[in-house]
Amino acid sequence: MISLRLLVLGLAAASPAAPPSTAEQLHAVCQTxxxxxxxxxxxxxxxTLEGRDVRARDGRRAVDVIVSDFxxxxxxxxxxxLYFxxxxxxxxxxxxxxxxxxxxLVLAGVPLGRTFRTEAGPVTLKRLMEALQRNFHPTLASSPEGAWALDALGHVLTPGATFRNGTGETVRFDAVMDEALVTLEREQSELAEGMKAGLPQVPKRKQGIYAHPCGGLHFFQAVASWARHPAVRQAWGGRLEVQVDVLLYRLGSEARQYEAALAAAPQHRLALLSQSLKFYGHFLETLGRYRKENGWRPSPSQQQTVVRARQLLEATVRRLGEAQAFQRMPVLAKEEPQxxxxxxxxxxxxxxxxDLWK
Structure with a gap:
């Protein structure tokens, strides 16, 4: 007779493999x-996903390719x-x-002393950051395009830092980031009013934070990351925490609008699902960074919102899979590049x- 253990092992071996998880599917897209x-x-x-040691297809580290080749x-x-x-x-x-x-490069943890070989000769990441300071203008604190420079400098500078840019202007980085917080408050003000009024949603019309790339979530990340410094948190009081609450409210507001748009315009299903992927993914990344960098401890209700965001992301990836979106990416690269x-x-x-919420 076949033992029960062997029978169970045989059935397990014959059963189909478990489908890949949402994270595994997304990792595969990125790695491909x-x-x-x-x-x-x-x-x-x-x-950003795989870390500073990930290698490009030609075997070189991706960080080296970026600097050496461009x-x-x-x-x-x-x-x-120095410029790209x-x-x-x-x-x-x-x-x-x-x-x-x-x-x-900075957020991946590349050391400032790391040297890259370039057509301009050996260049360290420190020199790249000095070049960024030279070309920096304080107006980036209120610009939708300022998020990446603010985030980069916010990780190499500390409270009280000053530097001179290429026009000879002395830049007080504390003042820059104070202005960035004011900008975030202004750009999210309509959402904040909707939250206070108990509205189920605030329509997206490319206004305020919606006029920023990626829905302003990179800008949010830059501002929130600067508050990892205790002196900054103390100076800002509870203002950033209010903006976190607004972001949490925004999840339900946007989710309702995506679902309504999918029902009203099925011919645009793939584009709408892509936008859903953008928001839910950046939402989890933003709050994941906030937890990791600032030590945020979500309340039970806030944690439920994070769980809901993960569920919405999983549903979006499932729908994209049903539409064969990921399998069709080589075709989309030619026919619909954006x-x-x-x-x-x-x-x-x-x-x-x-990954940040594992």
Whole structure:
């Protein structure tokens, strides 16, 4: 007779493998499409998810490819100094948002003393950050495009830091980040009013925070990260915590609107699901960073909102899978390139968000 143990083992071996988890699916997308050495923007997203030691397809570390292949130097009087070129040979933007690459390197934990070989000679990450300070202008504190520079500098500077930019202006970084908090409060004010009034949702019309790339969540991350310093938290009082509550309220507001749009415009299903992936993934990443960097301890109700965000992300990935979106990405890269880039970048951010909440 076959023993019960052998029978159980045989049935287990014959049963189909468990389907991949949401995180596994998103990691696979990122690992498949984000490691091409010809695309530094994609590599940056691969680094964000897989870490500073991840390697590009050609075997080199992705951080080396980004700096060695795409950094340039302008030594003319009044020139730009060290800078990343605008487009790759294939016509792709190198970094669509200012300082995206520098921010990626810094947040991945690349040491400031790390030396890269470039056509301009050996360059350290410290020199790249000095070049970023040289080209920095305080107006980035109120600009939708300022998030990445603020986040990068916020991780190499400390409260009380000052520096001089290329125009000779003395920049007080505390004042810059104070203004960034004011900007966040202003941009989220309509959502804050909706939350106070108990409205189920605040319509998205590309107003306020919705006018920012990725729904302003990179800007939120930069501001919140600066508050990891006790002196900053003390100076800001409870103002950032109010903005966290507004972000938590925003989850339900946006989820309702995505569902309504999917029902009203099924012909745009893939694009709408892509936007859902962007928001839910960045939402989890933003609060995951806040917990990791600032020691945030969500209340039971706040934790329930985080769980709900994960459920919404899982449902979105399931729907994208049913639409064969990830399998069709090579075709989308040719026929609908913007949708391809959205799916790729937002898959990496969503996977990172899930990893931060393990």
């Amino acid at each position: 499409h984000a490691l091409e050495p010809s695309n530094p923007w994609a590599l940056a997203h691969g680094i 950094l340039r130097r302008d030594e003319a009087p009044g020139g730009r100094g 070129e605008s487009f790759t040979a294939q016509g792709h933007p190198v970094q669509p948002h200012p300082a995206l690459l520098e921010k990626t 949708l391809f880039w959205d799916l790729l970048g937002d898959s990496c951010h969503a996977a990172h968000g899930l």
